[in-house]
Amino acid sequence: ALREAIEKHKIEGELRRDEVCFIYVIRTAEEPVAGFCAFWRVAEQLHINNLAIRPELRGQGLGTALLHEVFTRFRQRGRTRAGLSTDSRTGALGLYERVGMSVGDEYVGMALRLR
Secondary structure: OHHHHHHHHHHHHHHOOOOOEEEEEEOOOOOOOOEEEEEEEEOOEEEEEEEEEOHHHOOOOHHHHHHHHHHHHHHHOOOOEEEEOOOHHHOOHHHHHHOOOOOOOOOOOOOOOOO
């Protein structure tokens, strides 16, 4: 519960900073919120924090359309780079490649089983 409270407080604080925190929503005729993209402007680039499409609407091009819109609007504002971090197991790598993104860095996750 403490972690969730901290995360909620952090997110609420970020949302109040409308000069750096953005959320774009994609809608359909049936769904007022079919998906969203939350991102920050960090210096002269944008960093995508969260991209989500309703599970039942995935595979219809909504994520691609949403990312294209985000990139187009920020390109119009003079931004030249966009990035994100993802877990390769999410299945979203194909989406990111379709919109022109490529792997810039790879990270290693370390773990230890405590007994």
